[in-house]
Amino acid sequence: MNFDFSEDQKFLAGEARKFLNAQCTTAHVREVLNDESKSHHDGVWNKVVEMGWIGTAIPEEYGGLGLGMLELCVIAEEMGRALAPVPFASTTYFFAEALKAAGSEEQKKEVLEKVVSGEVVGCYAASEGPGNPEPSKLKTTFDGSKLTGTKIPVTDGDIATHAVVLAKxxxxxxxxxxxxxxxGVSRKKVSTLEPTRSHAEITFDGAPAQRLGKAGEGEDYHNRVLDRAAVLLAFEQLGGADRxxxxxxxFAKDRYAFGRPIGGNQAIKHKLADMYVKNQVARSNCYYGAWALSTDASELPEAAASSRLAASEAYWFASKENIQTHGGMGFTWEVDCHLFYRRAKLLAVQAGSPKVWKEKLVSALERKNAA
Incomplete structure (x- = not known):
């Protein structure tokens, strides 16, 4: 049995890497980081739209490429390597997947084609502050036609044109x-550790809205969206960890101290070896998640949680040890290490902290063992 990506998928990964190496460098990332008026990089986003990547897993009848989730996993990993400062994850992993899961045929045709063309930039608004957004705790309400309440923080909420909102x-x-x-919509930008992936507070005051799916089934749809997005986020984290x-x-090969490369020192060797092991463990879990995602397997909740946890741990560890390996230089603004550390910390809590995903994994295993 072959657990690896196909040759076509590997070719897609290679082409995506070439494109991002040329069109989305850390200089582009720093443009957003150093300019408080910017929430994302317009130039990079427009090129990503032109490449058609937003429609990778969107069916052809809705204007997408109709490839599949495995291909989207491949692109997600490359976007993570490049630290792409664009609303790709919010639009593709969350917004589009929510529409695919819960939207009516009419809603899909109306909105997904505009997503693929770049006319619609999406975001997903579930959080209302600290804690898991359980239905009993939600304060944002929907009366069948109007939406009222506040969501914070909403990733890319300040630049999105549309949102899928979890409401009571x-x-x-x-x-x-x-x-x-x-x-009926007002927005305010929220400062975070990682400005190149913007966040906002969105307040709804009787804003016109339309339901996705049946009334009262939002929690089930929400969990499904999170499981699917978790695998894709894990691939982003994996790409960053590998980079x-x-x-x-x-750096360990090029940096000399006392007449030899610092990579010859045992302490540095151990750092690199530990990073490699954690990355490989994360990759194994991500591949498990990709299989479950692409086949819509019953194991998806378990696979999503395991891939998310392993990738979060690997990325945080790799970004931290990368700084340490670079020594005093690693802590400076001029070196790119901190860009990855910022993104690692942010992605670790997006769509739920490691604690939330540990609880999800335990619950999934308990259900599996009880069956």
Missing amino acids: EGSGASLVLVDLTGA CLEMATE
Whole structure:
């Protein structure tokens, strides 16, 4: 049995890497980081739209490429390596997947084609502050046509044109689609450790909205969206972790101290070896998640949680050890190490902290063992 990507998928990865190496360098990332007026890089985003990557896993009848989730996993890993400062994850992993999961045929045709063309930039609004957004705790409400409440933090919420919102409806919760450029919506940018992946506070005051799926089934849809997005985020983290290992290895070979490369020192060798092991463990879990995602397997909740946890640990560790390997230089603004550390810390808590995903993994294993 072959657990690796196909030759076509590897070719896609190679072409995506070439493109991003040329069109999305750390200089582009720093442009966003150093300019408080920027929430993302317009030039990079426009090129990503032109490449058609947003429609990778969107069916052809809705204007997408109709490839599949494995191909999207491949692209996600390359986007993670490049630290792409664009709303790709919010639009593709969350917004589009929510529409695919819960949207009606009419809603899909109306919105997904605009997503692929770049006319619609999406975000996913579930959080209302610290804690897991359970239906019993939601304060944002939907009365069948109007949305009221506040969501914070919302990734890319300041630049998105549309949002899928988890809101309380009756005794349960529903997913609703809302036009953020319409009436009853106000937004405020939120400062974070990682400005190249922007966040916002969005307040709805009777904003017109339409339900996705059936009333009261929002929690089930929400969990499904999170499981699917978790695998894709894990591939982004994996890409970043591998790039950190490459940076540390290159520096260890090139940096001389006392007449020899610092990579010859046992302490540095151990750092690099530990990074490699964690990255390989994360890759194994990500491949498990990719299989479950692409086949819509019953093991997806378990696979999503395991891939998310392993990738979060690997990326945080690799970004930290990359700084340490670079020594005093690694802590400076001029060296790119901190860019990966920032992204590692942010992605570790996006769509739920490691604690949340540990609880999800335990619950999934308990259900599996009870069956």
